[in-house]
Amino acid sequence: MARGGHTRNGGGTQTHTTTAQQISNDDPSYTDTNRFSHLDNTRISREEARNPYFLAHSDHPGARLVPKVLTRGKNYSSWKRSMMVSLLAKNKIKFVNGTLPQPNPDDDDYDAWCQCNNMVISWIPHAVSSDIANRIMYLDDPSAIWVELHDHFHQNNGPRVFEVKCSMQVLTQGCNNVTTYLTRLKAL
Incomplete structure (x- = not known):
């Protein structure tokens, strides 16, 4: 992917092109996440992508993270494993395992935490059957939902x-x- 720029040199315009490789050599924190897209020249640093509050363009409330939904205890173990892999890949596992607690409302990260927390909550009903979704839909914490599902379905194993x-x-x-x-x- 190339980023172009124009500079004035005397009376004419001179075009120079900077490749993603040149940028990454100049800035080691640069990650060329859009190397296959000509639509977006957004630069995302590795540090930003590793932040649990980072949401990619593909992260939306209607996203379905796993191919099979949790229906009953029979598929709980494989469903849990699929969800864990998906949440780890999206760097959101800390929201379901409780290791990223809610910050104080006056904390700078509070709004970002609330946004990501609600995003994770919105993903779970798309990964479970409608009767299970109805039972967990009023829980406001993904770690509480995770514990509820574990307590209910792990016993059936x-x-x-x-x-x-x-x-x-x-x-x-x-x-x-x-x-x-x-x-x-x-x-x-």
């Missing part, structure tokens, strides 16, 4: 573990090839 162990005991290769058999076994 005991019967699921028993079911999986029984399924593993009766699983046979049969006429399947080794790859298919191992894939099924690993899925269990």
